[in-house]
Amino acid sequence: IGDTADYDREVKSVCPFCGVGCQVSLKVKDNKVKFVEGINGPANEGRLCVKGRFGFDYIHHEHRLTKPLIRRKDAPAKGLNVDPGNWQAHFREATWDEALDAAAKGLKDIGGTGVAGFGSAKCTNEEAYLFQKLIRQGFGHNNVDHCTRLCHASSVAALMENVGSGAVTATFNEIENADVAIVIGANPIENHPVAATYFKQFTKRGGKLIVMDPRGQALKRFASHMLQFRPGADVSMLNAIMHVIVEERLYDQQYIEAYTENWEAEKAHLAEFSPEKMEGICGIPADVLRDVARTFAGAQSAMIFWGMGVSQHIHGTDNSRCLISLALMTGQVGRPGAGLHPLRGQNNVQGASDAGLIPMFLPDYKPVGDDGVRSAFQQVWKDEGVNPEKGLTVTEILDAVHTGDIRGMYISGENPAMSDPDVDHARDALAKLDHLVVQDIFLTETANFADVILPASAFAEKTGTVTNTNRQVQMGRPAVPPPGDAREDWWITVELAKQLGLAWEYAHPREVFAEMTMVMESFDNITWDRLETENAVTYPSLSPTDPGQAIVFADGFPRENGRAKFTPANVIAPDETPDAEYPMIMTTGRQLEHWHTGSMTRRSKVLDAVEPEANCSLHPSTLRQLGAAPGDMIRLTTRRGSIDIMARADRAVSPDMVFVPFAYVEAAANTLTNPAIDPYGKIPEFKFAAVRIEKIGSE
Numbered sequence: 001i002g003d004t005a006d007y008d009r010e011v012k013s014v015c016p017f018c019g020v021g022c023q024v025s026l027k028v029k030d031n032k033v034k035f036v037e038g039i040n041g042p043a044n045e046g047r048l049c050v051k052g053r054f055g056f057d058y059i060h061h062e063h064r065l066t067k068p069l070i071r072r073k074d075a076p077a078k079g080l081n082v083d084p085g086n087w088q089a090h091f092r093e094a095t096w097d098e099a100l101d102a103a104a105k106g107l108k109d110i111g112g113t114g115v116a117g118f119g120s121a122k123c124t125n126e127e128a129y130l131f132q133k134l135i136r137q138g139f140g141h142n143n144v145d146h147c148t149r150l151c152h153a154s155s156v157a158a159l160m161e162n163v164g165s166g167a168v169t170a171t172f173n174e175i176e177n178a179d180v181a182i183v184i185g186a187n188p189i190e191n192h193p194v195a196a197t198y199f200k201q202f203t204k205r206g207g208k209l210i211v212m213d214p215r216g217q218a219l220k221r222f223a224s225h226m227l228q229f230r231p232g233a234d235v236s237m238l239n240a241i242m243h244v245i246v247e248e249r250l251y252d253q254q255y256i257e258a259y260t261e262n263w264e265a266e267k268a269h270l271a272e273f274s275p276e277k278m279e280g281i282c283g284i285p286a287d288v289l290r291d292v293a294r295t296f297a298g299a300q301s302a303m304i305f306w307g308m309g310v311s312q313h314i315h316g317t318d319n320s321r322c323l324i325s326l327a328l329m330t331g332q333v334g335r336p337g338a339g340l341h342p343l344r345g346q347n348n349v350q351g352a353s354d355a356g357l358i359p360m361f362l363p364d365y366k367p368v369g370d371d372g373v374r375s376a377f378q379q380v381w382k383d384e385g386v387n388p389e390k391g392l393t394v395t396e397i398l399d400a401v402h403t404g405d406i407r408g409m410y411i412s413g414e415n416p417a418m419s420d421p422d423v424d425h426a427r428d429a430l431a432k433l434d435h436l437v438v439q440d441i442f443l444t445e446t447a448n449f450a451d452v453i454l455p456a457s458a459f460a461e462k463t464g465t466v467t468n469t470n471r472q473v474q475m476g477r478p479a480v481p482p483p484g485d486a487r488e489d490w491w492i493t494v495e496l497a498k499q500l501g502l503a504w505e506y507a508h509p510r511e512v513f514a515e516m517t518m519v520m521e522s523f524d525n526i527t528w529d530r531l532e533t534e535n536a537v538t539y540p541s542l543s544p545t546d547p548g549q550a551i552v553f554a555d556g557f558p559r560e561n562g563r564a565k566f567t568p569a570n571v572i573a574p575d576e577t578p579d580a581e582y583p584m585i586m587t588t589g590r591q592l593e594h595w596h597t598g599s600m601t602r603r604s605k606v607l608d609a610v611e612p613e614a615n616c617s618l619h620p621s622t623l624r625q626l627g628a629a630p631g632d633m634i635r636l637t638t639r640r641g642s643i644d645i646m647a648r649a650d651r652a653v654s655p656d657m658v659f660v661p662f663a664y665v666e667a668a669a670n671t672l673t674n675p676a677i678d679p680y681g682k683i684p685e686f687k688f689a690a691v692r693i694e695k696i697g698s699e
C-alpha cells in the first residue's frame with residue numbers, strides 16, 4: 001500500500017466493488033495505483049469503506065493474466081486443478097489472433113442454441129451491451145444472463161410486475177428526508193458500508209430504523225426495532241404487519257385510490273394474517289408486529305431497503321411483493337424520503353441488467369417477445385431478426401449443459417464455478433462443455449475449465465460507464481494500462497464478434513454508448529460528453545442540464561394503466577426444511593472484507609490479511625453443544641455435499657443457524673447450497689439449506 005505523498009497523477013473513477021458506486025481518485029505513479037481516496041460523488045460524498053480504500057492492489061497481483069491462453073492438447077482432464085502460479089501443464093500462451101480464432105471457431109462450430117453466454121456485472125454498461133448483442137446477433141437466441149439471476153432477479157420480477165420498473169424508486173441518500181426506514185434481509189454495514197453511514201446518520205437525527213433479519217447485525221445498535229425473525233418466514237411477518245395496517249385503517253386511502261389497483265384483493269387476502277396467528281410462524285411477538293405496523297404507517301415519509309436475504313429464496317418474488325404492497329398501501333412512494341430500494345450488489349449489476357444482459361429482456365427491460373420492440377432493435381442493429389423466444393437463465397443454462405443441449409459457452413467476468421448453487425453440479429457442467437471461452441483478469445475457478453482464456457482488464461484499467469444502485473450512471477476512467485497483452489473487455493468482445501462474422505465497427509466505448517442511447521429511453525438526455533464533464537447523471541434525466549431524478553413515480557407508474565398493483569403473497573415453506581438428518585439451517589452471504597467469489601479481494605494484501613481463511617459463524621451455545629470452541633474445524637453437510645471450515649462464535653447468529661461466507665474456494669459454501677429456484681425470478685434459494693454440523697478437530 002502506497003505512501004500517500006508518493007504519486008504524480010490522479011484519475012477520477014468509480015470503486016469496482018459494490019453497488020453503492022463510490023467515486024474514487026486513483027493516485028498513480030509509474031503506472032501503479034499507489035493509493036485511493038474517496039471524492040465527492042453523489043452516492044458517497046467523499047466516503048469509502050475498507051474495500052474501496054484498501055482493496056485496489058489486486059490489479060497489480062502477480063497472478064494477473066497477461067497473455068491469451070489456449071488449452072494444451074495433452075492437458076490433464078478438465079477440473080478444478082490448475083494452480084494459478086503454475087498453469088503451463090494445462091495451457092499454452094498464444095497470440096491474440098490465434099486465441100480469438102480458436103475462441104470463435106469453437107463457438108461457431110457448435111453454433112445456434114448450442115452456445116450460451118454469461119456476461120458480467122463487473123464490466124461497464126458498454127461491455128454488457130456488447131456482450132448481450134454478441135450472443136443475440138451471433139447465435140440467434142437469448143440464452144444470455146449474468147449474476148443478477150443470483151442476487152435481485154426476484155426483486156426485479158416483483159418490481160416489474162407491480163410498479164412497472166425494476167430499478168429503485170428513490171436513491172438511498174433520500175433516507176435523509178425520511179423519518180422511518182425498514183432495512184430487511186440486508187446487512188449494509190458489511191455489504192453496502194457507505195450506504196450504511198447514511199442509515200446511521202438518519203438515526204442520529206431521530207429517524208426510526210426498523211431492522212428485520214434472521215441474523216443479528218451491527219445495524220441493530222442503531223435500530224428502534226430489531227426483528228430477528230425465523231429464516232424463511234418473511235411473508236408471514238410482512239403480511240401480519242400489513243394486516244394491522246388494514247385492521248386499524250392506517251392505510252392511505254387517497255393514495256390507494258389515485259395510484260393503485262387490486263387493493264380489495266390484497267385487503268381480503270391479509271385478513272388471514274393476524275399477528276396473533278403469525279407470531280408462531282415468524283417468531284416475532286404480536287405486540288411487536290403491531291408496534292412496527294403503527295410506526296411505519298404513522299411515518300410522514302418512509303423508505304424500505306432490502307437485500308439478498310429477501311430475494312434469495314424460492315419465495316423471493318413474494319417477499320418483494322409484500323414490501324411493494326406495504327409501501328403502496330401507506331403511500332410511501334414518489335415523495336422525498338419515501339421509496340422502495342433494493343440495494344444492488346455488484347458495482348454494475350444495475351447497469352448490466354439495464355443493458356439487456358437478461359434472457360427475457362432486450363436493453364431497458366424491453367420484452368424479447370414484443371414485435372414492435374424487436375423491430376426497433378433490428379433497425380438499429382441492422383439485423384435480420386432478434387429471436388422472440390425468452391432465453392435460458394444462469395441455472396437453466398448449466399442444466400442444459402448437463403443434458404447436452406448446450407455445448408459451448410462464452411463467459412466474461414463471472415465465476416459460476418464458485419458462485420452457483422450446488423457448485424459441484426456447475427463445475428461438472430463446465431467440465432462437460434466441448435468449448436468454453438473465459439474472459440477474465442485472473443485464472444479463476446471457472447477459467448480452470450476453459451479451452452481459451454482471454455486476458456481482460458480490471459476496472460482501473462478501462463474506459464466506460466457504470467450504473468449504481470441509485471440509478472446514477474457514472475464515468476470510469478483508466479488510471480493504468482492493462483498488464484502485458486491484456487485488453488479492455490469491450491475490445492475483446494468486438495474482436496470476437498468480428499471473428500464470428502458480425503460487421504461490428506466500434507472503435508471506442510463512446511460509440512457503443514451512443515448506440516445505447518438510440519435504444520434505451522432511460523438514457524435520454526445522458527451523453528458521453530455530459531458524463532465526461534459531470535462524472536455522474538441519474539436516470540431518468542429530464543433535460544440536457546437535469547442531473548437526474550432521485551425520486552420517481554410521483555405522478556403514477558410506468559404500467560399500462562399508470563397504476564401500481566397489489567399482488568397478494570402466500571406463505572410458502574423453504575424448499576427443504578430441517579429434519580433429523582439435517583437439523584440446522586445454513587445461510588450464506590458476504591463479509592465486509594471479501595467480495596463475492598474472492599477472485600479480487602483475496603488477492604488484495606490488506607483485505608486478505610484481515611480475513612485470510614475460510615470461516616463460518618455459529619452461536620456460542622451451538623458451538624458448546626458440538627463440543628467445539630472458536631477456531632475449531634467443523635464439517636457442514638447438506639444433501640449436496642460437505643465442507644470442512646473453521647468455526648467462529650457469533651451471538652448474532654441464532655442457535656439453529658450457521659452463516660457461511662461464499663468467498664473461499666477451499667471451503668466453498670456453494671458446495672452446500674440448494675439450487676431450487678423461485679418460479680418467477682428463477683433465483684436459487686441461497687439463503688436456506690438444511691445442514692448437519694459436526695466437530696472434526698482443533699486447528
Ligand code: SF4
Pocket residue numbers: 015016017018019020021022044047048049050051052053192193194195
Ligand atoms: Fe466500494 Fe461499496 Fe465500499 Fe463504496 S461502499 S467503497 S462502492 S465497496
